[in-house]
Amino acid sequence: MNSLNGNMQSMEMSAYHSAQRAGNLHKLAAVARIKWLCISRNAMIMIGPVLVIGMVYVCKILYGINSGGTLVPFMRGVLLNIGITMNICAEGFIMVGTSIAEEKESHTLRVLMTSSITGIQYFIGSILFPFMMLMAVNYFVLFISGIPMDIVPWGSFFFVSMVVSLTSCVLGMIVGICAKNQMNANLISYPFLMVFMMVPVFGNMSEGLHRISGFLFTGVMTGMTECLAGGEKYVMSSLDIAVLFGELLISILVFLVLYKRNGYEKD
Amino acid sequence: MEQNVLLSLSHISKRFKTEQALKDINMTLHQGEILGFLGPSGAGKTTTIKIITGQLRQTSGEARLLGTDSSNIDASIYEKIGVVSDNSGIYKKMTVWQNLYVFAGIWQVSRERVEQVLAQVGLAEHRKKPAGKLSKGQTQRLVLARAVLHKPRVLFLDEPTSGLDPSTAVAIHRMLLELKEEGMAIFLTTHNMEEAAKLCDKVALLHDGEIVEFGSPQEICLKHNRNKKYSVLLEGHRELELDQNPENVRKIAGWMERDEIMRIHSCEPTLETVFLEVTGKELNV
Numbered sequence: 138m139n140s141l142n143g144n145m146q147s148m149e150m151s152a153y154h155s156a157q158r159a160g161n162l163h164k165l166a167a168v169a170r171i172k173w174l175c176i177s178r179n180a181m182i183m184i185g186p187v188l189v190i191g192m193v194y195v196c197k198i199l200y201g202i203n204s205g206g207t208l209v210p211f212m213r214g215v216l217l218n219i220g221i222t223m224n225i226c227a228e229g230f231i232m233v234g235t236s237i238a239e240e241k242e243s244h245t246l247r248v249l250m251t252s253s254i255t256g257i258q259y260f261i262g263s264i265l266f267p268f269m270m271l272m273a274v275n276y277f278v279l280f281i282s283g284i285p286m287d288i289v290p291w292g293s294f295f296f297v298s299m300v301v302s303l304t305s306c307v308l309g310m311i312v313g314i315c316a317k318n319q320m321n322a323n324l325i326s327y328p329f330l331m332v333f334m335m336v337p338v339f340g341n342m343s344e345g346l347h348r349i350s351g352f353l354f355t356g357v358m359t360g361m362t363e364c365l366a367g368g369e370k371y372v373m374s375s376l377d378i379a380v381l382f383g384e385l386l387i388s389i390l391v392f393l394v395l396y397k398r399n400g401y402e403k404d
Numbered sequence: 405m406e407q408n409v410l411l412s413l414s415h416i417s418k419r420f421k422t423e424q425a426l427k428d429i430n431m432t433l434h435q436g437e438i439l440g441f442l443g444p445s446g447a448g449k450t451t452t453i454k455i456i457t458g459q460l461r462q463t464s465g466e467a468r469l470l471g472t473d474s475s476n477i478d479a480s481i482y483e484k485i486g487v488v489s490d491n492s493g494i495y496k497k498m499t500v501w502q503n504l505y506v507f508a509g510i511w512q513v514s515r516e517r518v519e520q521v522l523a524q525v526g527l528a529e530h531r532k533k534p535a536g537k538l539s540k541g542q543t544q545r546l547v548l549a550r551a552v553l554h555k556p557r558v559l560f561l562d563e564p565t566s567g568l569d570p571s572t573a574v575a576i577h578r579m580l581l582e583l584k585e586e587g588m589a590i591f592l593t594t595h596n597m598e599e600a601a602k603l604c605d606k607v608a609l610l611h612d613g614e615i616v617e618f619g620s621p622q623e624i625c626l627k628h629n630r631n632k633k634y635s636v637l638l639e640g641h642r643e644l645e646l647d648q649n650p651e652n653v654r655k656i657a658g659w660m661e662r663d664e665i666m667r668i669h670s671c672e673p674t675l676e677t678v679f680l681e682v683t684g685k686e687l688n689v
Contacts, residue, residue, distance in 0.1 A: 253511070
């Protein structure tokens with residue numbers, strides 16, 4: 138009898154946990170849907186990916202015309218670097234940060250937080266669509282840059298692209314948590330852009346910047362694309378892995394510290 | 405614990421650095437009851453709602469919402485309550501329907517319920533309109549629709565009709581009374597004493613973070629009706645205000661006998677005059 142009761146109890150508990158998990162997924166999906174609807178209707182945000190893809194494509198055509206139809210590896214590398222770093226930084230920080238700031242501005246963030254959405258559900262729901270967008274644009278830029286596809290280490294590219302996009306989204310969350318409005322979010326993004334976008338992009342023009350770039354998560358990505366552009370085989374070093382995971386971890390920690398202090402919005 | 409008590413505040417105090425925002429607040433809210441929290445801006449009304457709903461921690465005292473100590477509540481409590489603050493936002497780029505449908509996803513509410521609530525607030529014909537194009541009154545009705553979408557047990561309304569035109573305010577009042585009939589408990593903050601007198605079963609007059617009077621609007625008004633007076637309009641449009649005394653009673657009886665009275669009513673104080681008497685300050689400030 139006791140064991141029967143015990144079994145019943147454990148079945149009830151397991152049913153309760155399953156229902157709770159399903160409820161959590163519903164909420165996560167609802168936040169992601171809200172974010173998708175907000176971001177896809179915000180022209181200021183959505184112009185970014187189009188701009189990145191358009192810029193890489195137009196530059197490829199124009200430089201191609203000037204250099205007799207084909208791009209030199211150096212130019213392919215420059216185009217790929219600019220496209221991918223612009224996508225990761227400008228899009229990641231701005232798309233995530235601005236969308237949170239927009240919610241603060243329109244007082245919908247508090248509404249969401251008083252509708253049974255937890256902090257973690259809001260976090261994941263907020264970065265889901267931007268993360269997929271960043272990944273998609275990274276691949277798109279890779280395809281149109283003119284790099285021979287047979288030399289691309291697809292596994293490494295996916296892995297690095299994923300970690301880098303994720304870090305960028307977390308930094309975007311930090312921007313969003315600190316920003317009061319959309320204008321403010323853009324302003325807060327600039328120092329991040331200066332460091333994480335400019336240093337790797339100009340890294341191949343200065344030895345000092347190149348060295349610093351190796352310690353940035355975006356620098357690891359551009360290191361890979363430079364290898365691809367030059368037709369070299371890319372081998373991920375332990376420093377690359379340490380930089381990727383280290384900076385992802387640091388950004389998550391910074392986010393958590395800020396979140397613990399005031400939540401998403403200071404009262 | 406008393407049956408059907410959904411909310412109880414016991415000796416709640418809140419201090420912000422040097423400012424004492426709330427002092428020893430005590431009250432209870434039952435199922436199917438509307439409780440009005442009246443006071444001027446800065447009296448502590450919004451602070452009280454934030455403490456009850458777990459958005460702010462009290463300095464001392466205990467607030468219990470649906471049996472749970474408010475300092476221990478988590479996000480799941482919001483599945484059972486609805487909150488409308490004075491600046492509850494809407495997603496302006498989404499349509500009216502989408503504004504409700506995304507929240508239906510959070511609370512796992514059916515499409516039929518969304519339709520029902522849209523019709524209830526009179527926005528069914530505006531379903532495809534971007535929410536940013538709604539008028540202020542329509543926006544407030546959308547906010548209210550969203551707050552009751554999941555049929556909460558307790559609804560918190562912070563100045564729900566502030567700045568609205570009279571016809572929209574009346575429509576919202578009607579809706580609140582319907583919700584009350586359905587058994588929802590409503591915690592309403594307002595500085596509109598007419599609204600409170602019309603809707604509330606009980607009101608608390610709040611002044612400088614302290615409840616200075618508590619009870620039904622009628623009880624409070626009668627309690628402060630110390631100098632009974634009558635306003636009389638006689639034929640020839642002669643209007644008089646008479647104290648209750650034997651001589652005036654005889655006068656009134658005589659006018660009544662001669663059918664000279666066009667209108668007569670008692671002059672008990674309103675909630676506003678009670679507030680003025682108790683605090684020495686106007687309510688609508």
